């Protein structure tokens with residue numbers, strides 16, 4: 355059983371004109387193994403900034419608060435130390451890695467995270483099984499990471515990574531964006547397989563739409579407004595947001 359704890363997190367970003375802007379203004383969130391937490395909120399409320407801050411993106415400066423994984427200070431860790439500690443972050447805009455195939459990338463990542471190369475025979479089987487589950491053509495493994503990937507291919511590739519790297523905690527930023535109805539189901543099934551797998555990960559799922567929550571059942575829903583959690587509840591909160599929108603939170607902010 356692991357816990358990812360975010361306490362009173364404040365984050366600023368450097369703006370192009372040389373100024374700084376505070377985006378996260380005191381985020382509190384605790385995620386335990388096996389829990390799915392959905393974060394919903396209006397555009398620009400800071401949801402992706404939270405994901406980037408947990409990932410250690412250099413553009414975002416933590417000015418206060420803490421992020422700990424089983425008590426260890428995540429903010430003190432380098433980006434690769436965070437991955438080795440068991441954090442996985444699937445970003446809204448993944449970068450292209452020309453010259454590195456999906457197959458090489460996955461094996462290198464797995465080796466770096468586990469501290470030893472995976473046994474070839476089981477690894478090849480695991481990759482094939484995960485790709486089959488996500489209905490990915492085997493030729494996909496020989497393509498360069500994210501190069502000319504369609505929106506749906508990027509999302510499948512992220513979930514493929516999550517299934518194979520077996521993190522303790524996964525932050526999925528808009529995994530549902532750009533997916534057709536069939537792909538949404540396939541990708542959600544991949545997340546559910548990872549949730550049911552031995553690692554029992556905790557998941558932070560950033561989304562605009564409740565449709566993905568029909569497939570991936572959240573234990574908690576957090577409404578993110580103006581850089582902090584404005585309200586939390588169970589899955590029924592997502593349904594009420596669908597009907598009422600964010601007006602009542604924006605009025606308070």
Ligand SMILES: Nc1ncnc2c1ncn2[C@@H]1O[C@H](COP(=O)(O)OP(=O)(O)OP(=O)(O)O)[C@@H](O)[C@H]1O
Pocket residue numbers: 367368369370377395396397398399400401402403404413
């Ligand atoms: N690197 C950056 N430079 C300048 N401003 C930024 C940067 N990153 C985020 N911001 C600003 O911070 C605010 C929060 O952005 P963020 O992307 O975290 O919101 P979001 O809730 O994920 O939005 P969306 O739902 O539209 O994806 C926005 O006003 C955005 O313009």
